[in-house]
Amino acid sequence: EDQVTQSPEALRLQEGESSSLNCSYTVSGLRGLFWYRQDPGKGPEFLFTLYSAGEEKEKERLKATLTKKESFLHITAPKPEDSATYLCAVQAPSWGYQKVTFGTGTKLQVIP
């Protein structure tokens, strides 16, 4: 069974204090790994897609990296507006389409 594990469950950072979130996965035939951001009361919002080990994507203070077993979301000099839950999802073959399975998320709080 496909599994996606995120750590830590929650993370509290001071503004400007860089850190990383982890997403480890066990799937057969990974087709893509996604990072989403979810604000309270909202649906997840797409951030990045990574397709192969060694790939990196950047957007403002966020950088996502991928290895064969895990992905990291690096947050550089975070600001309070980066506070949200960050979800990792993997896409792998299932029943003729690419099923998307989510992890439980990391709740990030950035303190001014």
Add this chain to the structure above:
Amino acid sequence: GAGVSQSPRYKVAKRGQDVALRCDPISGHVSLFWYQQALGQGPEFLTYFQNEAQLDKSGLPSDRFFAERPEGSVSTLKIQRTQQEDSAVYLCASSVLAGMNTGELFFGEGSRLTVL
């Protein structure tokens, strides 16, 4: 509209009532997913449509849950004889792609169901 629209945003049901949750995906999007999200948890897969075909319903928790997308656009998730454990946010997501790579999913804001 420009995004995925879900209605109602909030629904309170008495135990045993039937409910219907609606999803209007982005126009032209082929793939449509339903997810269930409990408080503090990640979205859990319920079912997947490619156009009007329901290709996977393996995540539906019981036969009280039923989903349809008869014309390949709007989808409805129906829950019969609701139970307290059905209380959750139900998220709908759509994608322009299908098959081998559904790519980025666009989510609605969800329908929060509370069963008393």
